[in-house]
Amino acid sequence: MVPPAQRELLDAAAVARTIARMAHQIIERTAPAPPLLLGIPSRGVPLAHRLAARIGEFSGTPAAVGTLDITLYRDDLRRRPTRALAETTLPPDGIDDALVVLVDDVLYSGRTVRAALDALREYGRPRAVQLAVLVDRGHRELPIRADYVGKNLPTARDEEIAVLLSELDGTDGVVIRRADD
Amino acid sequence: MRHLLSAADLDAPTATALLDTADRLKQALAGREVHKLPTLRGRTIVTMFYENSTRTRASFEVAGKWMSADVINVSAAASAVAKGESLRDTALTLAAMGADCVILRHPASGAAHRLADWIGTESATLRAGLAAHVVNAGDGTHEHPTQALLDAATLRDSLGTLAGRRVTIVGDILHSRVARSGVTLLTTLGARVHLVAPPTLLPTGVRSWPVTVGHDLEAALPESDAVMMLRVQAERMHGGFFPSAREYARDYGLSEARAALLPEHAPVLHPGPMLRGMEISSAVADSPRAVITDQVRNGVHVRMAVLYHLLAGVEEVT
Numbered sequence: 109m110v111p112p113a114q115r116e117l118l119d120a121a122a123v124a125r126t127i128a129r130m131a132h133q134i135i136e137r138t139a140p141a142p143p144l145l146l147g148i149p150s151r152g153v154p155l156a157h158r159l160a161a162r163i164g165e166f167s168g169t170p171a172a173v174g175t176l177d178i179t180l181y182r183d184d185l186r187r188r189p190t191r192a193l194a195e196t197t198l199p200p201d202g203i204d205d206a207l208v209v210l211v212d213d214v215l216y217s218g219r220t221v222r223a224a225l226d227a228l229r230e231y232g233r234p235r236a237v238q239l240a241v242l243v244d245r246g247h248r249e250l251p252i253r254a255d256y257v258g259k260n261l262p263t264a265r266d267e268e269i270a271v272l273l274s275e276l277d278g279t280d281g282v283v284i285r286r287a288d289d
Numbered sequence: 290m291r292h293l294l295s296a297a298d299l300d301a302p303t304a305t306a307l308l309d310t311a312d313r314l315k316q317a318l319a320g321r322e323v324h325k326l327p328t329l330r331g332r333t334i335v336t337m338f339y340e341n342s343t344r345t346r347a348s349f350e351v352a353g354k355w356m357s358a359d360v361i362n363v364s365a366a367a368s369a370v371a372k373g374e375s376l377r378d379t380a381l382t383l384a385a386m387g388a389d390c391v392i393l394r395h396p397a398s399g400a401a402h403r404l405a406d407w408i409g410t411e412s413a414t415l416r417a418g419l420a421a422h423v424v425n426a427g428d429g430t431h432e433h434p435t436q437a438l439l440d441a442a443t444l445r446d447s448l449g450t451l452a453g454r455r456v457t458i459v460g461d462i463l464h465s466r467v468a469r470s471g472v473t474l475l476t477t478l479g480a481r482v483h484l485v486a487p488p489t490l491l492p493t494g495v496r497s498w499p500v501t502v503g504h505d506l507e508a509a510l511p512e513s514d515a516v517m518m519l520r521v522q523a524e525r526m527h528g529g530f531f532p533s534a535r536e537y538a539r540d541y542g543l544s545e546a547r548a549a550l551l552p553e554h555a556p557v558l559h560p561g562p563m564l565r566g567m568e569i570s571s572a573v574a575d576s577p578r579a580v581i582t583d584q585v586r587n588g589v590h591v592r593m594a595v596l597y598h599l600l601a602g603v604e605e606v607t
Contacts, residue, residue: 180317180328190602192306193313202320230323 114270114285117261123242123273123280126258127155130240131162133256134171134209142171143207143238148224149177149194151213154275155242159211174198176210181223204232209256213271215241218252243282245269290598292405292423296434296470301477308442310594311587318355329358332600335388336426337380339365339395344561344585345426345436349392352592358600361388380404381411384421389600391421398429422599430464430525435595436560437470439588441478443580444515446587447556452479457509459485460519460541460568463492464526467560468519472500485509487541489530506541510550517558518543518568538567545572556580 118126134143142163147156156173164170177194185191199206210224221239228237240256245263259282263269268287274280290303299307318324334353338346346362353360363383365371370379380391391408393401405423427433441451448454456475462468462484472482482500484491495502503509510516521537531537538544548557557569557579565571573579 177313177317180314180326185328185601186603188603190598193310193317195313196317198320200320226327230321230325 114283116281116283117269118259118282120274120280123282126242127158128162128166130242130256130258131159131166134159134240135163135167137238137255138207138209139167141207142167142169143209144172144174144199144203144234145209145211145240146174146176146198146224146228148210148212148220149175150276151271151273152211154273155213156211157275159209159240172199176224176227178220178223178227181226183219183223198231202232203228203234205235207236207238208234209238209240211240213242213273214269215239215244215252215254215257216247216269218248218250221252222250242271243269292401292425293434293595293599294401294405294423294425295432296437296473296477298434299438299474299477301479304438304441304474304477307438307591307594307598308445310597311438311442311590314593314597315587315590324355326356329353329356329596329600332358332389333387334358334360334390334392334596334600335363335383335421336360336392337363337365337383337394338426339370339376339393339400340427342394342427344588345394345433348585348588349424349426349435349592352589352596355589356593356596358389358596376400376404377407381407384408384411388421390424390596392424392426393428394426395428398431400428401425401432402428424595424599427466429466430469431466432470433466434470434474435588435592436467437474438591438595439584440467440471440517440558440560441474442587442591443556443558443584444475444480446583447580448514448554450479451475453481454479454514455481455483455512456515456517457483457485457513458517458519459506459509459543461490461521461530462486462495462519463490463530464522465519471517472498476500483509483513485541487531487537506543507547507550510547511552513551513555515556515558516543516551517560518563520560520562520564521567534567542567543569543573545570545576548573548576548578551578558584560584 145156145160147153153175160171160173175195175197177196179191179193238255241254242258244257244260266287268285270283272279272281350360458468475482476499484500484502485506559581
């Protein structure tokens with residue numbers, strides 16, 4: 109039998125539960141002051157908005173949301189064709205002394221997070237920086253770990269994890285597929 | 290994109306991508322104390338200016354430095370050019386030193402194209418690794434593509450889009466590389482361009498341009514979504530193109546009374562340097578509808594975008 113090209117690891121309901129659980133963990137670890145959630149484009153941005161909505165719902169104090177594009181800080185710019193830049197929106201009063209939670213969909217090599225930390229340093233000096241990811245798939249290439257992990261998914265390097273979010277993909281879910289498909 | 294030599298090198302998607310990148314860069318730098326991005330660290334940019342310039346050279350230099358590139362300025366007067374070295378030898382010398390990008394301003398039309406050809410031939414045949422990108426920062430009366438990009442960026446800021454907008458360009462069209470590149474790029478982006486000039490300051494081939502042409506400024510202003518005034522380039526004029534400065538100002542200068550004929554939303558652009566009292570009155574140049582300093586500000590961001598698109602990614606295999 110031919111194995112299926114892709115397999116669903118989380119369905120829409122599981123994604124919603126996972127985000128709700130992460131929101132509770134963020135509230136526990138950051139109380140009393142609500143954190144500033146910074147989504148990393150593209151899928152970190154809707155995730156940050158969903159986490160902020162849940163945090164507001166559960167704690168009664170809404171969390172601020174922003175967007176941090178890290179393209180200009182990547183260490184692989186010269187290995188790929190020119191990348192389009194995404195939006196950066198930070199609170200008008202800056203990030204000084206804020207508790208920043210970086211939000212991304214998948215944590216893999218850790219290089220995106222390294223770039224995000226570099227980018228953040230140019231904007232100000234947050235009190236602390238934490239990291240929230242929906243999926244941690246392993247294979248770190250830098251000494252970086254997440255503070256909030258929705259789901260640990262051990263993978264092989266030739267597999268690909270795709271996080272689908274209705275804002276961008278029309279549906280919610282997490283799927284695994286062979287990278288060469 | 291290998292080089293940026295002409296506004297005609299840019300199709301609508303490429304031009305829009307450059308303008309979007311410029312907007313993002315503006316956003317990324319807004320509200321920061323340190324105007325520095327690490328993106329082009331280790332890249333070397335040489336500006337070669339064979340003609341006087343304040344804003345274009347400074348703008349390219351700032352753009353390169355804000356992206357952490359090393360920027361070296363060569364001016365003809367203070368270099369081996371003064372000893373009689375040819376453009377080709379100077380450029381190949383600088384490219385051999387490892388310049389990744391050469392930004393050229395030259396009084397001869399077509400100079401940037403020639404330079405790109407030389408570098409291309411050299412790198413293909415004799416000297417592998419000699420592959421600098423060339424950006425045309427103004428060649429004679431021919432092209433000035435980054436000026437067209439910054440004008441388009443400024444018009445987009447004011448009008449939201451260029452599609453269907455009517456842009457009137459006024460003055461010395463004949464000697465203006467700003468007008469040539471501007472007409473090409475604005476038309477590519479969907480604007481309708483109208484030229485107003487004395488008949489002596491229109492190029493002979495203007496009928497083949499994708500524009501409408503008139504000689505009556507006051508008739509054109511109420512129908513314009515934006516007006517771009519050009520400098521009268523006396524340094525390129527040998528002979529009488531108009532009777533006197535006063536007569537030129539009377540017929541083609543943008544006075545306060547004429548600016549009042551523009552629709553409320555229409556901005557006034559000028560590529561600088563301005564001749565106040567000639568093509569534009571001081572009152573108009575300093576009025577809120579003049580977006581001349583916005584043009585300068587946008588100039589840095591579009592030049593950063595051009596350098597980013599030329600230098601940041603992997604070399605395209607050709």
